[in-house]
Amino acid sequence: xxxxxxxxxxxxxxxxxxxxxxxxxxxxxxxxxxxxxxxxxxxxxxxxxxxxxxxxxxxxxxxxxxxxxxxxxxxxxxxxxxxxxxxxxxxxxxxxxxxxxxxxxxxxxxxxxxxxxxxxxxxxxxxxxxxxxxxxxxxxxxxxxxxxxxxxxxxxxxxxxxxxxxxxxxxxxxxxxxxxxxxxxxxxxxxxxxxxxxxxxxxxxxxxxxxxxxxxxxxxxxxxxxxxxxxxx
Numbered sequence: 001x002x003x004x005x006x007x008x009x010x011x012x013x014x015x016x017x018x019x020x021x022x023x024x025x026x027x028x029x030x031x032x033x034x035x036x037x038x039x040x041x042x043x044x045x046x047x048x049x050x051x052x053x054x055x056x057x058x059x060x061x062x063x064x065x066x067x068x069x070x071x072x073x074x075x076x077x078x079x080x081x082x083x084x085x086x087x088x089x090x091x092x093x094x095x096x097x098x099x100x101x102x103x104x105x106x107x108x109x110x111x112x113x114x115x116x117x118x119x120x121x122x123x124x125x126x127x128x129x130x131x132x133x134x135x136x137x138x139x140x141x142x143x144x145x146x147x148x149x150x151x152x153x154x155x156x157x158x159x160x161x162x163x164x165x166x167x168x169x170x171x172x173x174x175x176x177x178x179x180x181x182x183x184x185x186x187x188x189x190x191x192x193x194x195x196x197x198x199x200x201x202x203x204x205x206x207x208x209x210x211x212x213x214x215x216x217x218x219x220x221x222x223x224x225x226x227x228x229x230x231x232x233x
């Protein structure tokens with residue numbers, strides 16, 4: 001689902017300006033190559049024996065303080081949740097695990113792209129990741145800046161199958177593109193202020209961009225059995 005002008009472009013410009021000199025860090029470089037930069041924290045770097053490592057929670061607090069230091073007069077992720085709630089009959093809130101609030105999201109900068117991969121909380125974590133039962137999962141991205149060329153998101157009509165593990169890249173989150181074979185695909189060129197919601201259980205990738213930074217606000221989003229939308233980073 002593509003939603004143009006999900007928030008006003010002026011809001012995207014304000015957030016982007018605040019992030020211009022922010023200290024972006026990279027995802028774990030052994031697991032994520034080519035490198036992807038980010039501002040904030042994602043739970044994917046804090047998996048431990050099917051659960052969430054204790055260090056995730058201190059990273060969440062540090063990320064909250066870092067976002068506050070940007071001096072924005074609002075929480076960018078709250079702005080996104082409020083925009084979602086305008087068209088959703090249930091609650092839209094940050095999810096909790098063990099009573100503790102998860103990270104609200106992260107700013108990602110995959111200028112060199114993301115490899116072919118999938119995201120599935122039910123497969124990556126034992127039991128329920130959140131203090132709620134999820135019946136569906138989505139990935140949300142709001143584009144703040146896009147490259148002049150490249151930077152497309154590619155989504156294949158293909159979900160993980162055990163035979164795909166033969167294409168798994170060593171010590172990586174990603175797969176060789178042979179995993180998707182000749183599956184039907186769609187390629188989406190991002191636009192500033194556009195939101196993209198996709199089912200991340202489908203294999204997907206991001207192409208390398210050129211000419212400008214590719215920065216998007218992103219978070220995972222789950223639909224609960226009681227009709228809530230819960231987000232996490």
